[in-house]
Amino acid sequence: MGTVDDRVWRxxxxxxxxxxxxxAVRSAEGPLAVCGGGTRPMGRLVAGQALTVWGMSGxxxxxxxxxxxxxxxxxxxxxxxxxxxxxGQRLAFEPMDHRVxxxxxxxxxxxxxxxxxxxxPRRIQAGACRDSLLGVRxxxxxxxxxxxxxxxxxxxxxxxxxxxxxxxxxxLGVLSEVSFKVLPAPETAACLRLEGLEVARAVDAMSLALGxxxxxxxxxxxxxxGGKEATTLIRIEGFDASVAYRxxxxxxVLESFGELSVVTDPEEVALIWRDVRDVTRLSAGDGVVxxxxxxxxxxxxVIAALxxxxxxxxxxxxxxxxxxxxxxxxxxxxxxxAGHATLVRAPLxxxxxxxxxxxxxxxxxxxxxxxRARFDPRGILNPGLML
Amino acid sequence: xxxPVPNQRVLARKDHxxxxxxxxxxxxxxxxxxxxxxxxxxxALTAYKCPPLAAVLPASTAEVSAVLKIxxxxxxxxxxxxxxxSLAGGALPTADSVILGVARMTEVLEVDYANRFIxxxxxxxxxxxxxxxxxxxxxxxxxxxSQLACAIAGNVAMNSGGAHCLKYGVTTNNLLGxxxxxxxxxxxxxxxxxxxxxxxxxxxxxCGSEGQLGVVTEATLRILRKPEGARPVLMGFDNxxxxxxxxxxxxxxxxxxxxxxxxxxPCIRATEAFAKAGxxxxxxxxxxxxxxxxxxxxxxxxxILEIARQHNPVELRESGSDEESARIWLxxxxxxxxxxxxxxxxxxxxxxxxxxxxxxxxRIGELSREFGLDVGNVFHAGDGNMHPLILFxxxxxxxxELCEAMGAExxxxxxxxxxxxxxxxxxxxxxxxLMVHQFAPEDLEIQMAxxxxxxxxxLLNPAKVFPLAASEPRRGDAA
Numbered sequence: 001m002g003t004v005d006d007r008v009w010r011x012x013x014x015x016x017x018x019x020x021x022x023x024a025v026r027s028a029e030g031p032l033a034v035c036g037g038g039t040r041p042m043g044r045l046v047a048g049q050a051l052t053v054w055g056m057s058g059x060x061x062x063x064x065x066x067x068x069x070x071x072x073x074x075x076x077x078x079x080x081x082x083x084x085x086x087x088g089q090r091l092a093f094e095p096m097d098h099r100v101x102x103x104x105x106x107x108x109x110x111x112x113x114x115x116x117x118x119x120x121p122r123r124i125q126a127g128a129c130r131d132s133l134l135g136v137r138x139x140x141x142x143x144x145x146x147x148x149x150x151x152x153x154x155x156x157x158x159x160x161x162x163x164x165x166x167x168x169x170x171x172l173g174v175l176s177e178v179s180f181k182v183l184p185a186p187e188t189a190a191c192l193r194l195e196g197l198e199v200a201r202a203v204d205a206m207s208l209a210l211g212x213x214x215x216x217x218x219x220x221x222x223x224x225x226g227g228k229e230a231t232t233l234i235r236i237e238g239f240d241a242s243v244a245y246r247x248x249x250x251x252x253v254l255e256s257f258g259e260l261s262v263v264t265d266p267e268e269v270a271l272i273w274r275d276v277r278d279v280t281r282l283s284a285g286d287g288v289v290x291x292x293x294x295x296x297x298x299x300x301x302v303i304a305a306l307x308x309x310x311x312x313x314x315x316x317x318x319x320x321x322x323x324x325x326x327x328x329x330x331x332x333x334x335x336x337x338a339g340h341a342t343l344v345r346a347p348l349x350x351x352x353x354x355x356x357x358x359x360x361x362x363x364x365x366x367x368x369x370x371x372r373a374r375f376d377p378r379g380i381l382n383p384g385l386m387l
Numbered sequence: 388x389x390x391p392v393p394n395q396r397v398l399a400r401k402d403h404x405x406x407x408x409x410x411x412x413x414x415x416x417x418x419x420x421x422x423x424x425x426x427x428x429x430x431a432l433t434a435y436k437c438p439p440l441a442a443v444l445p446a447s448t449a450e451v452s453a454v455l456k457i458x459x460x461x462x463x464x465x466x467x468x469x470x471x472x473s474l475a476g477g478a479l480p481t482a483d484s485v486i487l488g489v490a491r492m493t494e495v496l497e498v499d500y501a502n503r504f505i506x507x508x509x510x511x512x513x514x515x516x517x518x519x520x521x522x523x524x525x526x527x528x529x530x531x532x533s534q535l536a537c538a539i540a541g542n543v544a545m546n547s548g549g550a551h552c553l554k555y556g557v558t559t560n561n562l563l564g565x566x567x568x569x570x571x572x573x574x575x576x577x578x579x580x581x582x583x584x585x586x587x588x589x590x591x592x593x594c595g596s597e598g599q600l601g602v603v604t605e606a607t608l609r610i611l612r613k614p615e616g617a618r619p620v621l622m623g624f625d626n627x628x629x630x631x632x633x634x635x636x637x638x639x640x641x642x643x644x645x646x647x648x649x650x651x652x653p654c655i656r657a658t659e660a661f662a663k664a665g666x667x668x669x670x671x672x673x674x675x676x677x678x679x680x681x682x683x684x685x686x687x688x689x690x691i692l693e694i695a696r697q698h699n700p701v702e703l704r705e706s707g708s709d710e711e712s713a714r715i716w717l718x719x720x721x722x723x724x725x726x727x728x729x730x731x732x733x734x735x736x737x738x739x740x741x742x743x744x745x746x747x748x749x750r751i752g753e754l755s756r757e758f759g760l761d762v763g764n765v766f767h768a769g770d771g772n773m774h775p776l777i778l779f780x781x782x783x784x785x786x787x788e789l790c791e792a793m794g795a796e797x798x799x800x801x802x803x804x805x806x807x808x809x810x811x812x813x814x815x816x817x818x819x820x821l822m823v824h825q826f827a828p829e830d831l832e833i834q835m836a837x838x839x840x841x842x843x844x845x846l847l848n849p850a851k852v853f854p855l856a857a858s859e860p861r862r863g864d865a866a
Binding site: 063087117123124130144145148151157159164166172185187238239241249293294296315318319338340358360363364367368 | 525557575579581585586614807812813825826830834
C-alpha cells in the first residue's frame, strides 16, 4: 500500500455502501487485501485483490449529550475529530497516526483505527480503542452483513464480538460501521518534565505518578539524544484550577527525582504528546521498528536486552518502541519476559516472511484458527496477515 | 420457561460420574446427595429452580481441569458458578448438569502496586479484592451492587458493571488477563500484567460470555489509586424530561461525574417509607457524584449546580459532610430493599440511549397501566442503564407470568429505542428467548459459531444466552 498510484487505485474494489461491500466479498473469487486509508501497512504481506472501505464514509449519528458517535468505516479520523472538537469532545484513546513512522501518505480512517486497535498515550487512563468501541457492523467472509454491540455504553447482550473485531486486522470481517463512546475534551493540560533519569529511575517515577490519585493521562520517557538529556514526561488534563492543583501535588510526589519543570501552554503540551503518540523520534533512520508491550517494571530489562537501539517508552514503561537492526532476533532476546512484540515497520521482503505478530501458545493459536475458519470459511480476508 | 429435556444417559450414570469426580477431588468437594444439591438449585433469580446432578468445589486450576476433563469424556453438561448472585439465572442448573463452584478458590496470588494490578483466584468476592489493596489506598473499580457477595468469576462471566462505570468502565475495561480451563480440560493463559492482546482479543471475547466458553479460575485485574475524596449532590425535578435534559447538559458541559443515578416517583416514595432518607416527593430525583480534592469537588459541583438551577429544580442538596453524603446515598442504596418490602419484584436491566429517556419512561408508565402492575425506576442515567422494578405477587396465580410478559415488553421497548436487552446483568435464561428481538438470525449464528470453537460439544452452561430453538441443533449433538 503506501502511496496508491493511479493504476492501483483504478483496480481497487471501492464499495460505496454496506450492500456493495457485501456483494464484493460474496463474489470474490480469491483473496482480498482489505484496507482503510492505507496508512498502516502492517502484518504479513497479503497477495490479493485490494479492497478499501474508503468509499463508505460519513458520520451517521452523533449525540454529544449521550457521548456517542456512529460513523461508517471509511470516515477519515480527521472528519470525526473535527465534529467532536466542535462540541468540545474527543476520542479518549488518542489513536496514533502511523504516517510519520511508516512514511505513508493517505488518510487514516476510523475503520483502520478499529481494525488495528490503535491507541495512544492516554490508553493507560482511558483504555484502548477497544474500550471505547460500543458497536460494529461488518461483512464476514461469506459476504453476510453482521452486527454486534450497539450505541449504548453498557451492553452485555450476547457475546462481545465488538472486542474481537477490534485488532483483528480485517481477517475476521470487513468493518462497515463502528460506534464509539466519546468523552469531554479537557479545559487544559500540563506536562511535567524530569531530566536526566536512567530508564529504571524513570519507570519508578512514572509508576509513582500513575499510582497517585492525581489522574495522570500520559507517562513517557525519551532517552538522551545528541547532547539532550533523557526526559521523563507526565501529562495531566482537566479544568484549570484542578490541573494547577495536581501539578503541585505531583511535584511533591516526584520530589526525589530531581529538578522538575512544567509546560503549561496547552499547544506546546499537545505537540509534545503528539510526538510521543506518533513515535516521531524513531521515524528517521534505518532499521526495523518494534512495538513491545510488557508490564512497566520490566522495561529496564527489555532495554538492557536491546543492543544500540534507539527507543521511547510510553504507558509508564509498559509500551516500548524500539528501532533495531533488521537482522536482530528480538524474540530470542526477550525470552522469559512476559508480554508481546509486534514488528510495526519493516521492509517489504521482511514483511513477506511473516512472524510480524507474537507467536501464540498452541491452544490459543488453535482457538484463533477456529475463529478464522468460522468467520471466513473460504480464507479470503487478509489471509495470513496475522501469522 | 422451558429447559432442555435432561439427558437420560447421563442421569442413569450418576454414580459412575460422581465416583470419577471423587477420585480427583479432595474430601467434601463433591456434593451429590439430593438434600445437599438443593443448595445449588438456583441463583438470585429464584423463580426457577432445578437441583443439579452433583456439585463440585475444586480448590485449584488443576482440579477444575480434572473435573472438566471427566465431564467432557462423559458428555456431562457443566454449569460454572461464582457466588450464585446472578439475577438472570446465569447459574441455573439442569438436572443432568454438574455445578462447578469456585467458592473454595479465594486466594490473592499477587499484588503489584508499581504495575497497578492484582492477581486473584476467581472465587474471591468483588469487595474483598478492593479490601486486599486498601492498605495502600488502592481499589478495584467495577462495583456491582452485590459486590459484598458476588465473585470475580461471575463478574468476568457477566461483564458486571456498577454505579461508577461512567468514569471507570465495566469489568472488561478492568480485566488484564485470565487463566481459563476449556471444556476438554486444557488450560489457557490469556493476557497478563501487560496491556492489550498479542493476537485476537480473546480476553474481550471471554469476558461476558456467561461461562459458556470456559471456566475462568484466575484473573489479573487493574487496580487504581483511590481518589482523594468524593461528594454527591441531590436534585429533585417535577418532570422526567427535565431531569433527562439536566443529565445531558451536565455531560455536555465537560464534567464527567463518577455516577449519575436517577429515581422516579414510585421508587422515591417506596424508598422514603422504608429508609426515611429525607428525599423530596417529586417526579424525578438525581444523585450526581464527583471525585477529587475538596477544591476540585467544589469546582465540579459548582458547574453542576449552575446547570441544575437552569432547570428549576424543586430541591438541590449539596453534601457538606460524610454524614450528609451517606444520607443522600441511603435512599438509593436501599431502593431495591424498599421495593422488596412492598411486594415481590422483577428487576430489569435494559439500556437505552440517554436521549430516549423521557419517551421510554412515558411508555413504561403506559405499560404499567395496561398490565395493572406497578413499576419503579432506578437508573444509571449517565450510561443509560435502566433498572425498572416491576412489582408482583408471587403467591397470586398468573402474576409472575404477567410480570414476565410486561418485562419482555419493556425490554423490547429498550431495543426499539436503540438500546439493548441487558446492560450489566447478562442474558442467562431470563432474557434468552428475547434475543431474537435484538439480533437477526445470522447475528446469533455467528455468536453460536464462536461457542462451537471453544466448546464443540456445547456442554458448558447449557440453555443460556441463546433461544432454545436456535441452539437446538447444536445441543442435539451433545445428547
